[in-house]
Amino acid sequence: MSSNWVEVCAADDIDEEDVIRFDHDGRTFAVYRSPDDEYFATDGLCTHEHIHLADGLVMDDIIECPKHNGRFNYKTGQAKGAPVCVNLRTYPVKVEAGSVFIAIS
Amino acid sequence: MSHIVIVGAGECGARAAFALREKRFEGGITLIGAEPHLPYERPPLSKDGLAGAEPPKYIAGPERYEEARITVLTGVPVEAIDRRQRAVRLADGRAIHYGRLLLATGARPRALPGAPENSGRIRMLRTHADALAIRRALAPGRKLVIIGGGFIGLELAATARKLGAEVVLIEGLPRVLSRGVPEEIADVVAERHRQEGVEIVCGVRIAAVEADDDGARVLFADGTGRLADLIVVGIGAIPNTGLAEAAGILVENGIAVDERLRTSDPDIYAAGDCCSFPLSLYQGRRVRLEAWRNAQDQGTLAAANLMGANEPVASVPWFWSDQYELTLQIAGLADGAVTTVRRDLTDGAFILFHLDGEGRLIAASGIGPGNAVARDIRLAEMLIAAGSRPDPAALSSPESKLKKLLAA
Ligand SMILES: Cc1cc2nc3c(=O)[nH]c(=O)nc-3n(C[C@H](O)[C@H](O)[C@H](O)COP(=O)(O)OP(=O)(O)OC[C@H]3O[C@@H](n4cnc5c(N)ncnc54)[C@H](O)[C@@H]3O)c2cc1C
Numbered sequence: 444m445s446s447n448w449v450e451v452c453a454a455d456d457i458d459e460e461d462v463i464r465f466d467h468d469g470r471t472f473a474v475y476r477s478p479d480d481e482y483f484a485t486d487g488l489c490t491h492e493h494i495h496l497a498d499g500l501v502m503d504d505i506i507e508c509p510k511h512n513g514r515f516n517y518k519t520g521q522a523k524g525a526p527v528c529v530n531l532r533t534y535p536v537k538v539e540a541g542s543v544f545i546a547i548s
Numbered sequence: 549m550s551h552i553v554i555v556g557a558g559e560c561g562a563r564a565a566f567a568l569r570e571k572r573f574e575g576g577i578t579l580i581g582a583e584p585h586l587p588y589e590r591p592p593l594s595k596d597g598l599a600g601a602e603p604p605k606y607i608a609g610p611e612r613y614e615e616a617r618i619t620v621l622t623g624v625p626v627e628a629i630d631r632r633q634r635a636v637r638l639a640d641g642r643a644i645h646y647g648r649l650l651l652a653t654g655a656r657p658r659a660l661p662g663a664p665e666n667s668g669r670i671r672m673l674r675t676h677a678d679a680l681a682i683r684r685a686l687a688p689g690r691k692l693v694i695i696g697g698g699f700i701g702l703e704l705a706a707t708a709r710k711l712g713a714e715v716v717l718i719e720g721l722p723r724v725l726s727r728g729v730p731e732e733i734a735d736v737v738a739e740r741h742r743q744e745g746v747e748i749v750c751g752v753r754i755a756a757v758e759a760d761d762d763g764a765r766v767l768f769a770d771g772t773g774r775l776a777d778l779i780v781v782g783i784g785a786i787p788n789t790g791l792a793e794a795a796g797i798l799v800e801n802g803i804a805v806d807e808r809l810r811t812s813d814p815d816i817y818a819a820g821d822c823c824s825f826p827l828s829l830y831q832g833r834r835v836r837l838e839a840w841r842n843a844q845d846q847g848t849l850a851a852a853n854l855m856g857a858n859e860p861v862a863s864v865p866w867f868w869s870d871q872y873e874l875t876l877q878i879a880g881l882a883d884g885a886v887t888t889v890r891r892d893l894t895d896g897a898f899i900l901f902h903l904d905g906e907g908r909l910i911a912a913s914g915i916g917p918g919n920a921v922a923r924d925i926r927l928a929e930m931l932i933a934a935g936s937r938p939d940p941a942a943l944s945s946p947e948s949k950l951k952k953l954l955a956a
Protein backbone atom coordinates (compact mmCIF):
# COMPACT_ATOMS: atom_id res chain seq x y z
CA MET A 444 0.00 0.00 0.00
CA SER A 445 1.52 3.29 -1.00
CA SER A 446 1.04 6.22 1.28
CA ASN A 447 2.41 9.69 1.32
CA TRP A 448 3.08 11.86 4.30
CA VAL A 449 1.25 15.16 4.29
CA GLU A 450 2.02 18.05 6.61
CA VAL A 451 -0.97 19.04 8.73
CA CYS A 452 0.12 21.86 11.03
CA ALA A 453 2.63 22.81 13.70
CA ALA A 454 2.53 20.48 16.68
CA ASP A 455 1.55 23.42 18.90
CA ASP A 456 -1.46 24.28 16.76
CA ILE A 457 -3.42 21.51 18.45
CA ASP A 458 -4.06 21.89 22.17
CA GLU A 459 -3.61 18.95 24.47
CA GLU A 460 -6.73 16.78 24.58
CA ASP A 461 -8.12 18.52 21.51
CA VAL A 462 -8.75 18.03 17.81
CA ILE A 463 -8.57 20.02 14.58
CA ARG A 464 -10.08 19.54 11.16
CA PHE A 465 -7.70 18.99 8.26
CA ASP A 466 -8.85 19.08 4.65
CA HIS A 467 -6.65 17.66 1.92
CA ASP A 468 -7.24 16.76 -1.70
CA GLY A 469 -11.02 16.73 -1.38
CA ARG A 470 -10.96 14.66 1.81
CA THR A 471 -11.43 15.69 5.39
CA PHE A 472 -9.61 14.35 8.45
CA ALA A 473 -9.62 14.91 12.19
CA VAL A 474 -6.22 15.18 13.84
CA TYR A 475 -5.96 14.75 17.60
CA ARG A 476 -3.53 15.46 20.38
CA SER A 477 -4.10 13.20 23.37
CA PRO A 478 -3.78 14.22 27.04
CA ASP A 479 -0.45 12.34 27.14
CA ASP A 480 0.79 14.37 24.21
CA GLU A 481 0.56 11.87 21.39
CA TYR A 482 -0.94 12.62 17.97
CA PHE A 483 -3.57 10.61 16.08
CA ALA A 484 -5.67 10.96 12.94
CA THR A 485 -9.00 9.58 11.74
CA ASP A 486 -11.48 10.24 8.99
CA GLY A 487 -13.02 13.63 9.62
CA LEU A 488 -16.70 12.74 9.39
CA CYS A 489 -18.88 10.87 11.84
CA THR A 490 -20.14 7.53 10.53
CA HIS A 491 -23.71 8.21 11.74
CA GLU A 492 -24.45 11.34 9.71
CA HIS A 493 -21.72 13.20 7.91
CA ILE A 494 -20.77 15.65 10.62
CA HIS A 495 -17.29 17.07 11.22
CA LEU A 496 -15.89 15.42 14.32
CA ALA A 497 -13.46 18.29 14.87
CA ASP A 498 -16.37 20.30 16.33
CA GLY A 499 -16.74 17.62 18.97
CA LEU A 500 -15.19 17.11 22.36
CA VAL A 501 -12.05 15.09 23.11
CA MET A 502 -12.03 13.31 26.46
CA ASP A 503 -9.08 11.01 27.15
CA ASP A 504 -8.97 8.73 24.13
CA ILE A 505 -12.54 9.41 23.05
CA ILE A 506 -13.86 11.82 20.45
CA GLU A 507 -17.51 12.60 20.91
CA CYS A 508 -19.52 13.70 17.89
CA PRO A 509 -21.03 17.19 18.29
CA LYS A 510 -24.33 16.23 16.69
CA HIS A 511 -25.72 13.32 18.70
CA ASN A 512 -22.81 12.45 20.99
CA GLY A 513 -21.78 9.29 19.16
CA ARG A 514 -18.39 8.20 20.54
CA PHE A 515 -15.25 6.78 18.97
CA ASN A 516 -11.86 5.82 20.32
CA TYR A 517 -9.73 8.04 18.11
CA LYS A 518 -6.62 5.92 18.70
CA THR A 519 -8.22 2.80 17.22
CA GLY A 520 -11.20 4.25 15.34
CA GLN A 521 -13.53 1.95 17.23
CA ALA A 522 -17.19 3.04 17.50
CA LYS A 523 -18.15 2.97 21.17
CA GLY A 524 -21.88 2.43 20.93
CA ALA A 525 -25.21 3.94 19.83
CA PRO A 526 -25.93 5.82 17.72
CA VAL A 527 -22.67 5.02 15.95
CA CYS A 528 -21.94 1.47 14.90
CA VAL A 529 -19.43 1.84 12.05
CA ASN A 530 -15.78 2.37 13.01
CA LEU A 531 -13.70 5.31 11.85
CA ARG A 532 -10.69 4.76 9.66
CA THR A 533 -7.41 5.78 11.31
CA TYR A 534 -4.20 7.06 9.73
CA PRO A 535 -0.55 6.93 10.83
CA VAL A 536 0.80 10.16 12.30
CA LYS A 537 4.33 11.38 12.94
CA VAL A 538 5.78 14.54 14.44
CA GLU A 539 8.96 15.82 12.86
CA ALA A 540 10.76 19.11 13.42
CA GLY A 541 7.76 20.51 15.27
CA SER A 542 5.23 19.62 12.58
CA VAL A 543 2.51 17.00 12.43
CA PHE A 544 2.28 14.72 9.38
CA ILE A 545 -0.32 12.12 8.50
CA ALA A 546 0.05 9.27 6.06
CA ILE A 547 -2.79 9.29 3.58
CA SER A 548 -3.14 6.17 1.50
CA MET B 549 -34.13 -15.06 34.11
CA SER B 550 -35.56 -16.74 31.08
CA HIS B 551 -37.11 -14.24 28.78
CA ILE B 552 -37.29 -10.46 28.45
CA VAL B 553 -40.11 -8.97 26.41
CA ILE B 554 -39.94 -5.37 25.19
CA VAL B 555 -43.15 -3.67 24.09
CA GLY B 556 -42.53 -0.83 21.63
CA ALA B 557 -39.96 -1.15 18.87
CA GLY B 558 -38.75 2.45 18.75
CA GLU B 559 -35.50 4.14 19.70
CA CYS B 560 -35.72 3.09 23.30
CA GLY B 561 -36.92 -0.49 22.85
CA ALA B 562 -34.31 -1.24 20.20
CA ARG B 563 -31.52 0.25 22.28
CA ALA B 564 -32.60 -1.79 25.30
CA ALA B 565 -32.63 -5.01 23.27
CA PHE B 566 -29.08 -4.50 21.98
CA ALA B 567 -27.85 -3.32 25.38
CA LEU B 568 -29.09 -6.56 26.96
CA ARG B 569 -26.84 -8.55 24.64
CA GLU B 570 -23.93 -6.14 25.05
CA LYS B 571 -24.25 -6.80 28.79
CA ARG B 572 -24.21 -10.53 28.08
CA PHE B 573 -27.81 -11.35 28.87
CA GLU B 574 -28.20 -14.95 27.72
CA GLY B 575 -31.99 -15.45 27.79
CA GLY B 576 -34.49 -14.82 25.05
CA ILE B 577 -35.31 -11.29 23.91
CA THR B 578 -38.52 -10.42 22.07
CA LEU B 579 -39.06 -6.90 20.76
CA ILE B 580 -42.63 -6.18 19.74
CA GLY B 581 -43.73 -3.16 17.69
CA ALA B 582 -47.00 -1.91 16.28
CA GLU B 583 -45.43 -0.21 13.27
CA PRO B 584 -44.70 -2.25 10.13
CA HIS B 585 -40.99 -1.31 10.12
CA LEU B 586 -37.95 -2.36 12.07
CA PRO B 587 -37.06 0.37 14.61
CA TYR B 588 -36.02 3.62 12.92
CA GLU B 589 -34.96 7.10 13.97
CA ARG B 590 -37.72 9.69 14.23
CA PRO B 591 -35.71 12.95 14.21
CA PRO B 592 -35.17 12.90 10.40
CA LEU B 593 -38.96 12.76 9.88
CA SER B 594 -39.27 16.52 10.27
CA LYS B 595 -35.85 17.30 8.78
CA ASP B 596 -33.84 15.98 5.81
CA GLY B 597 -35.58 12.62 5.83
CA LEU B 598 -38.84 14.36 5.06
CA ALA B 599 -37.32 16.71 2.50
CA GLY B 600 -35.83 13.80 0.58
CA ALA B 601 -38.81 11.45 1.06
CA GLU B 602 -36.19 9.02 2.28
CA PRO B 603 -36.85 5.46 3.43
CA PRO B 604 -36.76 5.04 7.22
CA LYS B 605 -33.32 5.50 8.79
CA TYR B 606 -33.13 2.15 10.52
CA ILE B 607 -31.38 1.90 13.87
CA ALA B 608 -29.96 -1.44 12.75
CA GLY B 609 -30.34 -3.74 9.77
CA PRO B 610 -32.12 -7.11 10.08
CA GLU B 611 -28.81 -8.97 10.24
CA ARG B 612 -27.84 -7.24 13.47
CA TYR B 613 -31.00 -8.44 15.22
CA GLU B 614 -30.28 -11.91 13.97
CA GLU B 615 -26.68 -11.83 15.20
CA ALA B 616 -27.84 -10.56 18.58
CA ARG B 617 -30.57 -13.22 18.68
CA ILE B 618 -33.31 -10.62 19.15
CA THR B 619 -36.72 -11.76 17.93
CA VAL B 620 -38.47 -8.76 16.41
CA LEU B 621 -42.19 -8.85 15.79
CA THR B 622 -43.32 -5.88 13.71
CA GLY B 623 -46.79 -4.70 12.74
CA VAL B 624 -48.39 -6.31 15.74
CA PRO B 625 -49.63 -4.21 18.67
CA VAL B 626 -49.65 -5.64 22.16
CA GLU B 627 -53.23 -5.47 23.40
CA ALA B 628 -52.93 -6.45 27.01
CA ILE B 629 -50.57 -7.37 29.79
CA ASP B 630 -51.62 -10.29 31.98
CA ARG B 631 -49.58 -9.80 35.12
CA ARG B 632 -50.84 -12.97 36.79
CA GLN B 633 -49.83 -15.17 33.89
CA ARG B 634 -46.80 -12.96 33.21
CA ALA B 635 -47.65 -12.71 29.53
CA VAL B 636 -48.48 -10.12 26.91
CA ARG B 637 -51.34 -10.71 24.50
CA LEU B 638 -50.84 -9.61 20.90
CA ALA B 639 -53.43 -8.32 18.45
CA ASP B 640 -53.08 -11.52 16.42
CA GLY B 641 -54.11 -13.59 19.42
CA ARG B 642 -50.69 -14.86 20.41
CA ALA B 643 -49.58 -14.75 24.03
CA ILE B 644 -45.90 -14.33 24.89
CA HIS B 645 -44.58 -15.05 28.35
CA TYR B 646 -42.08 -12.84 30.05
CA GLY B 647 -39.72 -13.14 32.97
CA ARG B 648 -39.41 -9.39 32.96
CA LEU B 649 -41.13 -6.81 30.81
CA LEU B 650 -40.02 -3.44 29.48
CA LEU B 651 -42.59 -0.93 28.28
CA ALA B 652 -41.09 1.41 25.68
CA THR B 653 -44.32 2.46 24.03
CA GLY B 654 -43.35 6.07 23.33
CA ALA B 655 -45.86 8.81 22.74
CA ARG B 656 -48.41 9.84 20.14
CA PRO B 657 -49.28 13.30 18.85
CA ARG B 658 -51.98 15.21 20.68
CA ALA B 659 -55.01 15.77 18.45
CA LEU B 660 -56.56 19.20 18.13
CA PRO B 661 -59.89 19.14 19.96
CA GLY B 662 -62.75 19.46 17.53
CA ALA B 663 -60.67 18.97 14.38
CA PRO B 664 -61.63 16.14 12.03
CA GLU B 665 -59.09 13.40 12.72
CA ASN B 666 -58.89 11.23 9.67
CA SER B 667 -58.97 13.81 6.94
CA GLY B 668 -56.29 13.62 4.27
CA ARG B 669 -55.86 17.37 4.62
CA ILE B 670 -55.32 17.43 8.38
CA ARG B 671 -52.39 15.45 9.65
CA MET B 672 -50.02 14.93 12.55
CA LEU B 673 -46.36 13.86 12.49
CA ARG B 674 -44.92 10.99 14.45
CA THR B 675 -44.28 8.02 12.17
CA HIS B 676 -42.62 7.37 8.85
CA ALA B 677 -46.06 6.86 7.33
CA ASP B 678 -47.13 10.31 8.60
CA ALA B 679 -44.01 11.88 7.10
CA LEU B 680 -44.63 10.28 3.70
CA ALA B 681 -48.22 11.48 3.64
CA ILE B 682 -47.15 15.03 4.50
CA ARG B 683 -44.33 14.91 1.97
CA ARG B 684 -46.74 13.99 -0.82
CA ALA B 685 -48.80 17.10 -0.14
CA LEU B 686 -45.82 19.49 -0.21
CA ALA B 687 -44.68 21.09 -3.43
CA PRO B 688 -43.75 24.57 -4.61
CA GLY B 689 -46.66 26.94 -4.10
CA ARG B 690 -48.73 24.56 -1.96
CA LYS B 691 -50.14 26.16 1.18
CA LEU B 692 -49.20 24.53 4.47
CA VAL B 693 -50.65 25.68 7.76
CA ILE B 694 -48.91 24.34 10.84
CA ILE B 695 -50.74 24.53 14.14
CA GLY B 696 -48.31 24.65 17.06
CA GLY B 697 -45.02 26.49 17.45
CA GLY B 698 -43.06 23.73 19.12
CA PHE B 699 -40.02 21.93 17.75
CA ILE B 700 -41.79 19.60 15.37
CA GLY B 701 -43.92 22.38 13.88
CA LEU B 702 -40.92 24.67 13.42
CA GLU B 703 -38.71 21.96 11.93
CA LEU B 704 -41.50 21.04 9.55
CA ALA B 705 -41.87 24.72 8.60
CA ALA B 706 -38.18 24.92 7.70
CA THR B 707 -38.34 21.72 5.67
CA ALA B 708 -41.52 22.79 3.87
CA ARG B 709 -39.89 26.10 2.90
CA LYS B 710 -36.97 24.16 1.50
CA LEU B 711 -39.51 22.31 -0.67
CA GLY B 712 -41.03 25.59 -1.83
CA ALA B 713 -44.34 25.39 0.01
CA GLU B 714 -45.94 28.52 1.46
CA VAL B 715 -46.00 28.20 5.23
CA VAL B 716 -48.12 29.77 7.95
CA LEU B 717 -47.37 28.72 11.53
CA ILE B 718 -49.98 29.35 14.19
CA GLU B 719 -49.25 29.43 17.90
CA GLY B 720 -51.83 30.11 20.58
CA LEU B 721 -49.33 31.51 23.09
CA PRO B 722 -47.59 34.87 22.68
CA ARG B 723 -44.44 33.33 21.24
CA VAL B 724 -43.06 30.11 19.72
CA LEU B 725 -41.13 27.55 21.80
CA SER B 726 -42.52 28.81 25.08
CA ARG B 727 -42.01 25.42 26.69
CA GLY B 728 -38.43 25.06 27.90
CA VAL B 729 -36.74 27.50 25.54
CA PRO B 730 -35.60 30.97 26.67
CA GLU B 731 -37.18 33.90 24.85
CA GLU B 732 -33.84 35.17 23.54
CA ILE B 733 -33.36 31.93 21.66
CA ALA B 734 -36.97 31.58 20.52
CA ASP B 735 -36.67 35.08 19.04
CA VAL B 736 -33.69 34.04 16.93
CA VAL B 737 -35.64 31.04 15.67
CA ALA B 738 -38.77 33.06 14.85
CA GLU B 739 -36.75 35.75 13.07
CA ARG B 740 -34.94 33.15 10.98
CA HIS B 741 -38.28 31.69 9.89
CA ARG B 742 -39.64 35.12 8.99
CA GLN B 743 -36.56 35.74 6.83
CA GLU B 744 -37.44 32.57 4.95
CA GLY B 745 -40.95 33.84 4.37
CA VAL B 746 -42.79 31.82 7.01
CA GLU B 747 -45.74 33.73 8.40
CA ILE B 748 -45.81 33.25 12.17
CA VAL B 749 -49.09 34.09 13.87
CA CYS B 750 -48.94 34.05 17.68
CA GLY B 751 -51.49 34.61 20.39
CA VAL B 752 -54.58 33.64 18.41
CA ARG B 753 -57.41 31.40 19.47
CA ILE B 754 -58.55 28.83 16.94
CA ALA B 755 -62.33 28.65 16.62
CA ALA B 756 -62.56 25.90 14.01
CA VAL B 757 -60.57 23.73 11.65
CA GLU B 758 -62.34 22.42 8.58
CA ALA B 759 -61.44 20.36 5.54
CA ASP B 760 -63.17 19.12 2.43
CA ASP B 761 -62.15 18.01 -1.07
CA ASP B 762 -61.26 21.52 -2.16
CA GLY B 763 -59.08 22.52 0.74
CA ALA B 764 -58.78 23.19 4.42
CA ARG B 765 -59.34 26.24 6.61
CA VAL B 766 -58.34 27.43 10.04
CA LEU B 767 -60.75 29.97 11.50
CA PHE B 768 -59.68 32.22 14.35
CA ALA B 769 -61.91 33.48 17.16
CA ASP B 770 -61.68 37.04 15.77
CA GLY B 771 -63.36 35.95 12.54
CA THR B 772 -60.26 35.89 10.33
CA GLY B 773 -58.52 32.74 9.22
CA ARG B 774 -56.15 31.05 6.77
CA LEU B 775 -56.68 28.71 3.82
CA ALA B 776 -54.51 25.68 3.30
CA ASP B 777 -53.92 22.68 1.08
CA LEU B 778 -52.67 20.84 4.13
CA ILE B 779 -52.88 21.48 7.87
CA VAL B 780 -50.40 19.78 10.19
CA VAL B 781 -51.18 19.78 13.89
CA GLY B 782 -48.10 19.77 16.14
CA ILE B 783 -49.34 20.66 19.60
CA GLY B 784 -47.42 18.17 21.69
CA ALA B 785 -47.44 14.49 22.50
CA ILE B 786 -49.30 12.19 24.85
CA PRO B 787 -47.49 9.25 26.43
CA ASN B 788 -48.79 5.81 25.46
CA THR B 789 -49.87 4.59 28.87
CA GLY B 790 -53.05 2.67 28.00
CA LEU B 791 -51.54 -0.81 28.28
CA ALA B 792 -49.99 -0.06 31.65
CA GLU B 793 -53.11 1.58 32.99
CA ALA B 794 -55.35 -1.30 31.96
CA ALA B 795 -52.97 -3.66 33.75
CA GLY B 796 -53.26 -1.63 36.95
CA ILE B 797 -49.78 -0.14 36.78
CA LEU B 798 -49.40 3.33 38.25
CA VAL B 799 -49.54 6.18 35.74
CA GLU B 800 -48.65 9.78 36.53
CA ASN B 801 -48.17 11.92 33.41
CA GLY B 802 -46.58 8.84 31.86
CA ILE B 803 -45.98 5.37 33.21
CA ALA B 804 -44.65 6.18 36.67
CA VAL B 805 -41.24 4.65 37.37
CA ASP B 806 -38.74 5.08 40.17
CA GLU B 807 -35.15 6.23 39.72
CA ARG B 808 -34.31 2.75 38.49
CA LEU B 809 -37.05 2.80 35.84
CA ARG B 810 -39.12 0.24 37.69
CA THR B 811 -42.93 0.59 37.58
CA SER B 812 -45.28 -0.20 40.45
CA ASP B 813 -44.89 -3.86 39.39
CA PRO B 814 -41.33 -4.92 40.27
CA ASP B 815 -41.04 -7.14 37.18
CA ILE B 816 -42.12 -4.42 34.78
CA TYR B 817 -39.95 -1.49 33.75
CA ALA B 818 -40.71 1.50 31.54
CA ALA B 819 -38.39 3.85 29.66
CA GLY B 820 -38.27 6.58 27.04
CA ASP B 821 -41.04 8.95 25.99
CA CYS B 822 -43.74 6.87 27.71
CA CYS B 823 -42.50 7.18 31.30
CA SER B 824 -42.25 9.80 34.01
CA PHE B 825 -39.36 9.50 36.43
CA PRO B 826 -37.76 11.39 39.33
CA LEU B 827 -34.62 13.35 38.48
CA SER B 828 -32.40 13.42 41.54
CA LEU B 829 -30.27 16.14 40.00
CA TYR B 830 -33.34 18.39 40.21
CA GLN B 831 -34.49 17.58 43.74
CA GLY B 832 -36.26 14.42 42.66
CA ARG B 833 -38.69 16.34 40.49
CA ARG B 834 -40.85 13.99 38.38
CA VAL B 835 -40.41 14.68 34.69
CA ARG B 836 -41.27 13.11 31.38
CA LEU B 837 -38.91 13.82 28.51
CA GLU B 838 -39.53 13.57 24.80
CA ALA B 839 -35.97 13.42 23.65
CA TRP B 840 -34.00 11.09 21.50
CA ARG B 841 -30.91 10.72 23.66
CA ASN B 842 -33.03 10.17 26.75
CA ALA B 843 -34.75 7.30 24.93
CA GLN B 844 -31.35 5.75 24.26
CA ASP B 845 -29.91 6.38 27.71
CA GLN B 846 -32.97 5.00 29.43
CA GLY B 847 -33.06 2.01 27.09
CA THR B 848 -29.50 1.21 28.10
CA LEU B 849 -30.21 1.79 31.78
CA ALA B 850 -33.39 -0.30 31.68
CA ALA B 851 -31.42 -3.17 30.15
CA ALA B 852 -28.91 -3.04 33.00
CA ASN B 853 -31.62 -2.92 35.63
CA LEU B 854 -33.69 -5.68 34.03
CA MET B 855 -30.56 -7.75 34.64
CA GLY B 856 -30.39 -6.61 38.25
CA ALA B 857 -27.84 -3.79 38.15
CA ASN B 858 -30.03 -1.51 40.27
CA GLU B 859 -28.56 1.74 38.91
CA PRO B 860 -30.32 5.13 39.11
CA VAL B 861 -30.95 7.57 36.28
CA ALA B 862 -27.96 9.89 36.19
CA SER B 863 -28.02 11.65 32.85
CA VAL B 864 -28.81 15.31 32.32
CA PRO B 865 -31.74 16.00 29.96
CA TRP B 866 -30.46 16.99 26.54
CA PHE B 867 -32.18 17.95 23.34
CA TRP B 868 -31.31 19.35 19.95
CA SER B 869 -33.26 20.77 17.02
CA ASP B 870 -32.21 21.65 13.46
CA GLN B 871 -33.89 24.43 11.49
CA TYR B 872 -32.28 25.76 8.30
CA GLU B 873 -28.56 26.08 9.05
CA LEU B 874 -29.25 26.63 12.75
CA THR B 875 -28.86 24.05 15.47
CA LEU B 876 -30.25 24.58 18.92
CA GLN B 877 -29.12 22.50 21.89
CA ILE B 878 -30.41 22.51 25.43
CA ALA B 879 -28.94 20.67 28.39
CA GLY B 880 -30.65 20.55 31.77
CA LEU B 881 -33.91 22.11 32.94
CA ALA B 882 -33.94 25.90 33.07
CA ASP B 883 -37.05 26.57 35.14
CA GLY B 884 -35.99 27.60 38.60
CA ALA B 885 -33.13 29.65 37.21
CA VAL B 886 -32.46 32.95 38.96
CA THR B 887 -29.58 34.27 36.88
CA THR B 888 -28.78 33.93 33.21
CA VAL B 889 -25.32 34.53 31.78
CA ARG B 890 -24.74 34.94 28.06
CA ARG B 891 -21.66 33.77 26.20
CA ASP B 892 -21.23 34.98 22.62
CA LEU B 893 -19.39 32.74 20.21
CA THR B 894 -18.46 33.35 16.57
CA ASP B 895 -20.97 33.67 13.68
CA GLY B 896 -23.81 34.92 15.86
CA ALA B 897 -23.88 31.75 17.94
CA PHE B 898 -24.50 32.17 21.66
CA ILE B 899 -25.17 30.19 24.81
CA LEU B 900 -27.28 31.10 27.82
CA PHE B 901 -26.18 29.58 31.11
CA HIS B 902 -28.91 29.30 33.71
CA LEU B 903 -27.92 29.39 37.38
CA ASP B 904 -30.07 28.78 40.43
CA GLY B 905 -30.18 30.91 43.59
CA GLU B 906 -27.05 29.24 44.93
CA GLY B 907 -25.06 29.85 41.78
CA ARG B 908 -25.31 26.25 40.64
CA LEU B 909 -25.47 25.68 36.89
CA ILE B 910 -28.80 23.99 36.14
CA ALA B 911 -29.17 24.42 32.38
CA ALA B 912 -27.54 25.75 29.25
CA SER B 913 -29.29 26.68 26.00
CA GLY B 914 -27.46 27.55 22.83
CA ILE B 915 -28.13 28.32 19.21
CA GLY B 916 -25.92 28.90 16.21
CA PRO B 917 -25.04 27.74 12.74
CA GLY B 918 -23.93 24.12 12.36
CA ASN B 919 -22.34 22.70 15.48
CA ALA B 920 -21.11 26.02 16.83
CA VAL B 921 -22.56 25.52 20.30
CA ALA B 922 -22.14 21.75 20.61
CA ARG B 923 -18.88 21.53 22.46
CA ASP B 924 -19.70 24.14 25.08
CA ILE B 925 -23.17 22.71 25.65
CA ARG B 926 -21.63 19.30 26.19
CA LEU B 927 -19.18 20.72 28.71
CA ALA B 928 -22.02 22.60 30.38
CA GLU B 929 -23.87 19.32 30.68
CA MET B 930 -20.93 17.84 32.54
CA LEU B 931 -20.75 20.88 34.80
CA ILE B 932 -24.46 20.46 35.54
CA ALA B 933 -23.99 16.77 36.32
CA ALA B 934 -21.13 17.64 38.68
CA GLY B 935 -23.35 20.16 40.50
CA SER B 936 -20.75 22.82 39.94
CA ARG B 937 -21.02 26.54 40.64
CA PRO B 938 -18.93 28.09 37.89
CA ASP B 939 -17.75 31.69 38.00
CA PRO B 940 -20.28 33.68 35.92
CA ALA B 941 -17.48 35.84 34.53
CA ALA B 942 -15.75 32.77 33.16
CA LEU B 943 -19.00 31.52 31.62
CA SER B 944 -19.60 34.77 29.81
CA SER B 945 -16.13 35.11 28.37
CA PRO B 946 -15.56 32.96 25.28
CA GLU B 947 -11.80 33.05 25.85
CA SER B 948 -12.06 31.14 29.10
CA LYS B 949 -12.36 27.47 28.28
CA LEU B 950 -15.18 25.58 29.93
CA LYS B 951 -13.01 22.49 30.04
CA LYS B 952 -10.83 24.31 32.58
CA LEU B 953 -13.87 24.97 34.78
CA LEU B 954 -14.64 21.29 34.71
CA ALA B 955 -11.17 20.37 35.87
CA ALA B 956 -11.29 23.02 38.62
C1 LIG C 1 -40.83 14.26 13.87
C2 LIG C 1 -39.99 14.10 15.12
C3 LIG C 1 -38.78 14.77 15.23
C4 LIG C 1 -38.00 14.64 16.39
N1 LIG C 1 -36.83 15.33 16.47
C5 LIG C 1 -36.09 15.25 17.60
C6 LIG C 1 -34.87 15.98 17.72
O1 LIG C 1 -34.48 16.72 16.82
N2 LIG C 1 -34.16 15.86 18.86
C7 LIG C 1 -34.57 15.06 19.89
O2 LIG C 1 -33.89 14.99 20.92
N3 LIG C 1 -35.72 14.34 19.81
C8 LIG C 1 -36.48 14.42 18.69
N4 LIG C 1 -37.65 13.70 18.60
C9 LIG C 1 -38.06 12.88 19.74
C10 LIG C 1 -37.55 11.45 19.66
O3 LIG C 1 -37.71 10.91 18.39
C11 LIG C 1 -38.27 10.60 20.70
O4 LIG C 1 -37.93 11.11 21.96
C12 LIG C 1 -37.92 9.13 20.63
O5 LIG C 1 -38.32 8.59 19.42
C13 LIG C 1 -38.56 8.37 21.78
O6 LIG C 1 -38.29 7.01 21.66
P1 LIG C 1 -39.22 5.90 22.30
O7 LIG C 1 -38.66 4.59 21.87
O8 LIG C 1 -39.41 6.18 23.74
O9 LIG C 1 -40.65 6.12 21.64
P2 LIG C 1 -41.07 5.98 20.10
O10 LIG C 1 -39.97 6.36 19.22
O11 LIG C 1 -42.36 6.69 20.00
O12 LIG C 1 -41.33 4.42 19.91
C14 LIG C 1 -42.37 3.74 20.54
C15 LIG C 1 -42.83 2.63 19.64
O13 LIG C 1 -43.71 1.80 20.39
C16 LIG C 1 -44.78 1.42 19.57
N5 LIG C 1 -45.92 1.03 20.41
C17 LIG C 1 -46.68 1.82 21.21
N6 LIG C 1 -47.64 1.09 21.83
C18 LIG C 1 -47.47 -0.19 21.43
C19 LIG C 1 -48.15 -1.42 21.71
N7 LIG C 1 -49.19 -1.48 22.54
N8 LIG C 1 -47.71 -2.55 21.11
C20 LIG C 1 -46.64 -2.52 20.26
N9 LIG C 1 -45.97 -1.38 19.96
C21 LIG C 1 -46.38 -0.23 20.53
C22 LIG C 1 -45.04 2.64 18.72
O14 LIG C 1 -45.74 2.29 17.54
C23 LIG C 1 -43.62 3.10 18.44
O15 LIG C 1 -43.11 2.53 17.27
C24 LIG C 1 -38.45 13.82 17.45
C25 LIG C 1 -39.67 13.15 17.34
C26 LIG C 1 -40.45 13.28 16.20
C27 LIG C 1 -41.76 12.57 16.10
Ligand code: FES
Nearest residue numbers: 489491492508513
Ligand atom coordinates in the same frame (compact mmCIF):
# COMPACT_ATOMS: atom_id res chain seq x y z
S1 FES D 1 -23.78 12.49 13.38
FE1 FES D 1 -22.35 11.75 14.80
S2 FES D 1 -23.56 10.79 16.28
FE2 FES D 1 -25.01 11.42 14.81
